[in-house]
Amino acid sequence: MNMKRTFGAILTVLGIIGLIYTGITVIQHTASTTTQVVIGIIALLFFFSGIGLVKTTKDDL
Numbered sequence: 001m002n003m004k005r006t007f008g009a010i011l012t013v014l015g016i017i018g019l020i021y022t023g024i025t026v027i028q029h030t031a032s033t034t035t036q037v038v039i040g041i042i043a044l045l046f047f048f049s050g051i052g053l054v055k056t057t058k059d060d061l
Contacts, residue, residue, distance in 0.1 A: 002059065004053050008049075011053065012046070013050075014046045014050070015043050015050055016043075018042060018047075021039060021043075022043060
């Protein structure tokens with residue numbers, strides 16, 4: 001497996017984890033609004049950059 005695809009998969013998983021954490025904090029009201037927004041934005045960046053890396057990287061055969 002290509003190194004970029006592996007890194008993209010890791011970024012995607014981290015983004016999903018961050019989005020789930022943000023959703024949980026929104027529902028439970030356990031964090032301040034600023035913290036929720038920052039974590040959500042970072043999670044979205046990780047998620048979409050990971051998807052982009054996986055999508056655009058070609059497999060070497």
